[in-house]
Every structure is written in C-alpha cells, then in structure tokens.
Amino acid sequence: MNLEYVLPADIERRSFEIIESELETEIPEEIKPVVMRVIHTTADFDYLDNLYFSEDVMNTAMKAISQKAVFVTDTNMAKSGINKAALA
Template structure:
C-alpha cells in the first residue's frame, strides 16, 4: 500500500485541502490558522460558521503564552491534546484538576460538579488562561466567580459540547468583557478546545 507516512506532510496537505474546500472567507490570517486547525481536528466545516474569535483575543492569548503561563483545562482529554513540546518551548504548563482528590472533596462538600470545583481551585491559584471543552457548569462557575471579583481570568476558550447547558454556557460567557474564543451552539469538545490552544501555540513556536 502506498500512503504518506510523514506526519508533517500529512498535516500540510490536509490544510491545503481544507483551504481549497473552505473557499473565500473574511478571517484574518491568524484567525484562519485557528479555524483550519479546528476543521482539521473534526473534518467538520460547520465550525467555520460556529467559531467566535473576539477582537484582540489572539493577541492577548499570545501575550499570555509568551509569559510561560499555566493553562487550565476542564478535562484530561483536552490536556492530552495540547502539544507538550510547544508548551515546553514557551515554558508554559497545563493543569487539569478534575480528578484530583481535593476536587472530589470540594465538589461533594458543596454539591457541585467536579468541573466547578476545579475552576474554584484554579482561580484561587491565580490561573488566567482557561480552556473548556466539556463542562458547561464550569463555564457558568467561572462567570459567577469572576463577577464576584474572585480570580483574574484573562483569556477563555469556551467550547463545551452538548445538549444540556452547552450553548447557554457559551452565550453567558460571551457576555463577559474578556478576550475569548468560543464555539457557538451545541458543538465543540475537548479535541476542538485543544486544537485552538495548539493553533495559538504554533503561531509563536512556528514549528
């Protein structure tokens, strides 16, 4: 069997196909890097109409990443999907507290989801860069706490997927006056969220 075996060649060719099938769009060059990477991850062109990239958000995300910050993810899947080499190159790290002992405890104590408890812990610790691919409840919690003056979220990727609360959580988060990238509607997911982070990382590391 004859097939391309070099991962970077496969990716380059994939991006060419995505570009040619997408046709014209009003995305900036950097926005397009994000949109194409999401489509690359899902093979779903609908994402080009669902993605919302707030003005100035890419710049803000890059500024944070260049400082070597800690990235919060709501799932281990999103954490796994983020390119560790690129993170390392920038001195960034990624955390997911959802399976930590303390999170189980806090969630049980307060009668909230583990995702919500994990957000509380991260804000307490001063995390600024939040990535959500799964848990609508965590997004609601982030909004509640931020509006109460707790923590200092500076950039949000809001991409929970699902049928109960996902769309609503993203609508709520968009009401916040913060740099953000969201996936509107029901679609999204951990893979989508991770791919947005990777697109931002690669803008700086230029692998």
C-alpha cells in the first residue's frame, strides 16, 4: 500500500472547496470567511441557519482587533485557534 503525503494546508484548502460545493445558499461575502470556518471546524452545515450577525459586524470586529481588544474564550481549543501572528 502506498500512502501519499498531503500537506495540511492542502487538506484544509480541499476541505473548504468541498464545503463551498455543498452550500445550497449564498452567503454574503462580508461574513463568508467566518461562516465557512465555523462549518469547517464543526462539520455542521446547520450553522447556515443558526448564525446571526449584527450589522457591520466585520468592520466592528476588525476595529476591535486593530485596537488590541481582549478576547475571552472558555476553551483551550478556541484559544489555540486564534492566529496570534496575524493579529500582531
């Protein structure tokens, strides 16, 4: 049996392609990265119907991030998912 090594980034990219192909609804571009990440993390497409976003949420979030807002999480998994280098 020959196993093919696949880079983690390639696996992730392919996973997002699969999710995109399975979507039956249009997601507004502004929130699409968040919705896609939630579905990818949970493998639960029900989040398409269960996630709600405040108006202008992405601009508000990006402003908070740029101003070094404090993030609170109750799990180490969520904490380790925060890309600290990207926030710097």
